[in-house]
Amino acid sequence: MQQEITVIDHKKLLETISFYKQKKARLIAITASSKENTELSYSFDANDTSNTVQKIVRINITNETIDSISEIYPYAFLYENEIKELFGVKIKNISLDFDGNLYKVSKKEAFNPNAKEETFKKTDKTVSQTDKSSKKTEQKDNKSSSEKPAKKGGQKK
Amino acid sequence: MSRTVIPFGPQHPVLPEPIHLDLVLEDEKVVEAIPRIGYVHRGLELLVQKKDFKQYVFVAERICGICSFMHGMGYCCAIENIMDIKVPERADFLRTLWSELSRMHSHMLWLGLWADAFGFESLFMHSWRLREKILDIFEQTTGGRVIFSVCEIGGVKKDIDAETLKNISSKIDEIKKDALEFSKVFYKDKTVAVRTVDVGILTKEQAFALGAVGPMARGSGLSQDLRSTGYAAYGQVDFEPIFETDGDCYARTAVRIREFFQSADIIKQCIGKMPEGEIRQKVTGKPNGEYFMRLEQPRGEVLYYAKANGTDFLDRVRVRTPTFANIPAMLETLKNSQLADVPLLILTIDPCISCTER
Numbered sequence: 001m002q003q004e005i006t007v008i009d010h011k012k013l014l015e016t017i018s019f020y021k022q023k024k025a026r027l028i029a030i031t032a033s034s035k036e037n038t039e040l041s042y043s044f045d046a047n048d049t050s051n052t053v054q055k056i057v058r059i060n061i062t063n064e065t066i067d068s069i070s071e072i073y074p075y076a077f078l079y080e081n082e083i084k085e086l087f088g089v090k091i092k093n094i095s096l097d098f099d100g101n102l103y104k105v106s107k108k109e110a111f112n113p114n115a116k117e118e119t120f121k122k123t124d125k126t127v128s129q130t131d132k133s134s135k136k137t138e139q140k141d142n143k144s145s146s147e148k149p150a151k152k153g154g155q156k157k
Numbered sequence: 158m159s160r161t162v163i164p165f166g167p168q169h170p171v172l173p174e175p176i177h178l179d180l181v182l183e184d185e186k187v188v189e190a191i192p193r194i195g196y197v198h199r200g201l202e203l204l205v206q207k208k209d210f211k212q213y214v215f216v217a218e219r220i221c222g223i224c225s226f227m228h229g230m231g232y233c234c235a236i237e238n239i240m241d242i243k244v245p246e247r248a249d250f251l252r253t254l255w256s257e258l259s260r261m262h263s264h265m266l267w268l269g270l271w272a273d274a275f276g277f278e279s280l281f282m283h284s285w286r287l288r289e290k291i292l293d294i295f296e297q298t299t300g301g302r303v304i305f306s307v308c309e310i311g312g313v314k315k316d317i318d319a320e321t322l323k324n325i326s327s328k329i330d331e332i333k334k335d336a337l338e339f340s341k342v343f344y345k346d347k348t349v350a351v352r353t354v355d356v357g358i359l360t361k362e363q364a365f366a367l368g369a370v371g372p373m374a375r376g377s378g379l380s381q382d383l384r385s386t387g388y389a390a391y392g393q394v395d396f397e398p399i400f401e402t403d404g405d406c407y408a409r410t411a412v413r414i415r416e417f418f419q420s421a422d423i424i425k426q427c428i429g430k431m432p433e434g435e436i437r438q439k440v441t442g443k444p445n446g447e448y449f450m451r452l453e454q455p456r457g458e459v460l461y462y463a464k465a466n467g468t469d470f471l472d473r474v475r476v477r478t479p480t481f482a483n484i485p486a487m488l489e490t491l492k493n494s495q496l497a498d499v500p501l502l503i504l505t506i507d508p509c510i511s512c513t514e515r
Binding site for chain 1: 191193194195196198200202203365366367368381386388448449450451458460462464472473475477481482484485486
């Protein structure tokens with residue numbers, strides 16, 4: 001399987017990710033790798049089995065805060081929480097932010113070679129959602145609660 | 158209506174491994190579920206900086222006890238792509254054969270757990286009885302039943318002689334015959350239908366939007382199956398991705414049952430087309446570069462990313478397991494479900510927390 005890696009400026013991240021979303025590409029994963037800098041790779045699949053080219057969008061950051069892509073790809077929140085917690089990458093506006101409580105690991109930023117030796121301090125606040133996303137969830141809940149799925153009854157053949 | 162938050166897990170009878178969910182309920186209806194993982198995070202990805210690139214195969218195989226072989230294979234394929242190693246054809250066929258046996262055993266294990274979750278214990282026992290026969294084939298061909306360490310960078314460590322292949326072929330026929338008999342219960346029994354039909358519906362659009370993979374995606378009508386890209390020997394066997402369109406628990410069960418029989422057919426094809434020749438390619442030098450390898454495990458697509466720097470020790474290995482990818486889809490199916498269905502809806506993704514906590 002071929003792979004195409006495109007390195008972009010982190011300021012153009014949302015714009016680039018939106019482009020892939022418009023093309024109906026599937027986000028496969030976000031991969032972080034840290035040495036002197038931290039490298040974030042966003043892998044995409046065109047969701048077409050005949051297309052064997054993987055597209056990878058990459059940004060390099062040192063200490064910058066980057067935007068969450070969870071508004072564009074809602075399921076990115078898990079990847080972003082993981083990267084935030086294990087690599088210490090600053091990511092803002094994650095739709096479901098665990099504030100460092102996704103993993104119960106004893107060492108803070110365990111995958112970041114440049115991290116200071118520090119153990120985790122557990123906070124009471126474990127999960128926070130941005131106001132926008134919680135409102136959305138509420139609206140969706142209200143809508144869907146009135147639409148009860150009809151039972152098919154009987155058995156399938 | 159007032160809301161109640163019920164903690165579900167990390168210890169629960171339906172969960173063999175720890176995962177926690179905060180279930181927000183209105184009466185008996187779940188309106189929201191917030192996951193918490195990481196109770197047994199092992200940091201295996203970080204171990205790549207302490208084990209050399211050949212030793213790490215053994216670590217990769219220990220990420221999961223069910224799809225152990227495919228973890229080892231995923232890692233080996235990533236390194237082989239970086240080093241531009243052409244694996245012998247026979248090794249590719251053997252890898253495909255063991256991969257499909259792993260899929261059969263994984264699906265049969267899940268079907269048993271699934272039956273047990275809705276209280277059908279005899280069906281659970283029948284499923285696991287059949288699974289034992291597949292484990293026997295593993296033992297016969299590799300010496301191991303769970304982790305068998307036959308995959309290595311450049312090929313495989315063990316060959317299977319013609320007599321054993323013939324023997325496997327007849328055993329597969331027996332297993333298929335048995336499975337055909339009791340799969341009718343999954344398809345037609347009323348008690349199974351009551352607990353699975355129209356339960357936990359995930360539409361095709363939702364499955365795509367939430368990044369679902371494997372039988373979770375295929376049960377909702379997405380025909381994504383990485384085997385179609387033709388890695389290992391998949392390009393030389395005939396098969397089509399299996400999918401169902403209803404998107405409920407019943408559809409996901411049907412996908413796994415049909416894939417069980419499909420895997421049996423692929424194994425028979427591999428045995429029929431098995432080429433003669435070497436089973437391993439000599440590996441010289443050290444890897445330098447990076448590669449994103451994807452393959453289809455029983456639970457869905459897995460991603461193996463390896464980044465090497467020309468030394469014995471890699472800079473990074475990253476594994477994105479199918480369970481990790483299916484968590485958002487599982488949360489969606491939990492919304493508006495009944496509290497009594499929560500254990501089934503968690504099991505429906507075939508969760509492997511061991512994989513997730515790599």
